[in-house]
Amino acid sequence: MPILGLHPSRYPTKPAHFDIEQVIRPNILALQPYRCARDDYSEGILLDANENALGHSIPPPSQANGAVLEAELEHTLDLDLHRYPSPTHDPIKERIAALRGLPGPEYVFLGVGSDEVIDLLMRVCVAPGRERILTTPPTYGMYAVCAQVNDVGVVKVPLELSGVHGEGGEAGRFSLRIPEIKAAIDADPSIKLIFVCSPGNPTGTLIPLSAVRQLLEYAPFKGVVVVDEAYIDFAADGASAAALVAEYANLCVLQTLSKSFGLAAIRLGIALAHPALVQILTNTKAPYNISTPTASLALAALAPPAVDAMRAKVASLVRGRAWLLHALAALPDIGPAIGGNDANFVVVPVLGRAGSELAGQPDTARAQRVAKALAEEQGVVVRFRGHEPGCAGCLRITVGSPEENEAVVERLREVLKSM
Incomplete structure (x- = not known):
C-alpha cells in the first residue's frame, strides 16, 4: 500500500x-x-476556516490599563494570531x-x-x-x-x-x-x-x-x-x-x-x-x-546569531559541569558520579554515613531524605533517582549558573552533616 x-x-x-x-x-x-x-491557500480574503476575521482581543499597549507590554509580547501581538x-x-x-x-x-x-x-x-x-x-x-x-x-x-x-x-x-x-x-x-x-x-x-x-x-x-x-x-x-x-x-x-x-x-x-x-x-x-x-x-x-x-549564542551558553554549562563534578567529589559521603557526564546534569550517589551498615555504599533511603531536606529546608531542588536500575542512592543535579552550582554544593554539604 x-x-x-x-x-x-x-x-x-x-x-x-x-x-x-x-x-x-x-x-x-x-x-x-x-x-x-x-x-x-494562505493569502487573500481568508473566509474558509471559521476564524475571527477581526483579530485577537488582547488590547495593544496603549489600551492595556497603562501597563507596558514587554518587547516579546508586542512582537507576539503583531503576529496573525487570529489565523x-x-x-x-x-x-x-x-x-x-x-x-x-x-x-x-x-x-x-x-x-x-x-x-x-x-x-x-x-x-x-x-x-x-x-x-x-x-x-x-x-x-x-x-x-x-x-x-x-x-x-x-x-x-x-x-x-x-x-x-x-x-x-x-x-x-x-x-x-x-x-x-x-x-x-x-x-x-x-x-x-x-x-x-x-x-x-x-x-x-x-x-x-x-x-x-x-x-x-x-x-x-x-x-x-x-x-x-x-x-x-x-x-x-x-x-x-x-x-x-x-x-x-x-x-x-x-x-x-x-x-x-x-x-x-x-x-x-x-x-x-x-x-x-x-x-x-x-x-x-x-x-x-x-x-x-x-x-x-x-x-x-x-x-537564526545563526542565536545558534552561536546557544553554543556559547552550552560551552559555559559544560565548564560548569566540570566544576560541579570536581566540587561534589570533594564532599564527604558523595560517591563518584555515574554515567558518561555528557548532558547538562550530573548523577551522584549519596553514601551511607561512617559506622552505618551502608558506610561507603549507596544509601537510597538517606539520598531520599537528603533530597527532601535540600528542597524543603535549603531551597535547592534536585531530583532523587535512587529507585532507577543501577542508580541506587543517586541524586540528579542539573548544572546551573556558577552561583547556583556553588549554592548546591555548600547546602548539600550542610545537609549531609545533619543526617
Whole structure:
C-alpha cells in the first residue's frame, strides 16, 4: 500500500532488509489525513476556516490599563494570531536540516515537544495489545507511559553498569547490551520500536554511533530504532546519530529546543528521519500542532546569531559541569558520579554515613531524605533517582549558573552533616 503524499522517488532503499510498509500499521497506511485550510491557500480574503476575521482581543499597549507590554509580547501581538498557524513550518525545518547536516526539510518533523513524537511513533508503528517496544532502563520514563496509554507492551533490556560506586573511587558507567537486545528481538518478533536515550536520562550516558549502527543493521529487526537526543548539544562534536539519518531509513532521531536552546516553555520537539517516516508522521499528526508564537520563537532561536549564542551558553554549562563534578567529589559521603557526564546534569550517589551498615555504599533511603531536606529546608531542588536500575542512592543535579552550582554544593554539604 503506497504512502499517501510521498513521491515514489522518496521511498527508502537502504538498508535492503527494511520495508517501511511492513513496519507501519495497515490502518495508518490507509489513513486519509485531515486536510486543513492552510494546506490549500494562505493569502487573500481568508473566509474558509471559521476564524475571527477581526483579530485577537488582547488590547495593544496603549489600551492595556497603562501597563507596558514587554518587547516579546508586542512582537507576539503583531503576529496573525487570529489565523491558524502554518501546518508545515518549512522555514524552521530548513534551519534545523542545515544545523544538523541533513539534505533538506523533508527529513524533519516538528511536534509539540518530543513527547508528541514518541506518542505518534507508537501509534503509527505498534499495534495495541499485540506488539511491543524495547527500552533500555534506566531511561526516560515517558516511553513506558506512552506505551501503557497506547496498550503497547514493553520489553526491557537494562543498560550494563561497569564500575562500582565507591570501589577504589571508580565511577559507574553504562552501555548498551547489544547481544541481549538482539536476543530479545530474536525471541519476540513483535518488537517494532527500540528506544535508545543518548545522552541518557537519568544517566547522562552517550551511546556510541557504532552501537546504534549494530542495531540498525541487524536484519532480524524489522522495526525502527529511535535515538532520543534531547541533550546531544552537551556532548562532544560528531556524537549525534543525525549523521546516520540519510543512510538508514529505519532510524528516527529525536531532538528538542528545550535543553540547549533553553526554550522548554515553547514545547517544540523534533524528529529527524527518512522522508517516508516523516511523511507518515505528518499524515497522522493533529492539524496545526505547532502554534504561531512557538514557531516565531523557534525560527528566531535557529537564526545563526542565536545558534552561536546557544553554543556559547552550552560551552559555559559544560565548564560548569566540570566544576560541579570536581566540587561534589570533594564532599564527604558523595560517591563518584555515574554515567558518561555528557548532558547538562550530573548523577551522584549519596553514601551511607561512617559506622552505618551502608558506610561507603549507596544509601537510597538517606539520598531520599537528603533530597527532601535540600528542597524543603535549603531551597535547592534536585531530583532523587535512587529507585532507577543501577542508580541506587543517586541524586540528579542539573548544572546551573556558577552561583547556583556553588549554592548546591555548600547546602548539600550542610545537609549531609545533619543526617
